[in-house]
Amino acid sequence: MNRKGTGAVKGKEKNPSENKKGASFQVKENTFLMEFLMAQMPGKSRSKIKLLLGRKQVLVDGKPISQFNHALTPGQKVEISKGMQETYRAVKQARELSIVYEDAELIVIEKPAGLLSIGTEKEKRATAYSLLSDYVKQQDPENKIFVVHRLDRETSGLMMFAKSEEIKYHLQELWVNTVIERTYIAVVEGYVKEDEGVISSYLVEGKTFVVHSSQNPKAGKKAVTNFKTLQRKRGYSLLKVNLDTGRKNQIRVHMQDIGHSIIGDKKYGATVSPIKRLGLHAQQLSFAHPLSGKKIFFESKIPEEFLRLFK
Structure with a gap:
């Protein structure tokens, strides 16, 4: 089904800034964003203001703006808040x-x-x-x-x-017996030579919340990842990944283990981010219903930004 x-x-x-502390200014005359911020924050250098803009920590009427020459009109609201860009994106x-x-x-x-x-x-x-x-x-x-x-x-x-x-x-x-299939689609750096393969190791999370892989059974919990290479093009590989176990960051760590980090995954060795997000998508989920025991299957589309890399 x-x-x-x-x-x-x-x-x-x-507005995502409602729950965040930060400066807020009202625009009273026609001007440009950089000039306005320089006037409102005389203690900030031009380079520091550019840094705020680059990090999308400046919002105009609730939307992050990075252009220093963005035109402002009377009545608009300009806000500055640390870490705002992540919250804004999440709400959107x-x-x-x-x-x-x-x-x-x-x-x-x-x-x-x-x-x-x-x-x-x-x-x-x-x-x-x-x-x-x-x-x-x-x-x-x-x-x-x-x-x-x-x-x-x-x-x-x-x-x-x-x-x-x-x-x-x-x-x-009963996760192992209940879940029949968990399939992910991953875009990784480089050309994966193998058409299919199995990655097995023991994973443990360090003090900095980074998961480490080891072949020592005493070093962590066993993790097994199966993969199949679907496409190779433009310096990337498109993989279908199935999990035998469900450890934290398992796919991300195992892709790093074989020298093909997931694109956009700087935490686990990626050097490029062509689609400005992590190249990992949970595409299929199949499990036995907890009451009826009936098998249920779900499948979502592969993200279009993944596929564009292979056209």
């Missing part, structure tokens, strides 16, 4: 979150790249969990959702949530 497009979860129309991406499947026990969504699966100390609201929680509470304020598994912030694709703690524990405890 493959059910799609049953609905969409909309993010709240809210959250509006694209779609529900692929829903029943009384489960919700399967397609998460866009750039959106957190669950909250962090810095970001609580612009997450898949928060958006879905708001969605189910619209039906009944007592409704809740529970995270079954996660995707990295920059990974897009299929993700499953439970509607009760009982279903969550059932899925997690």
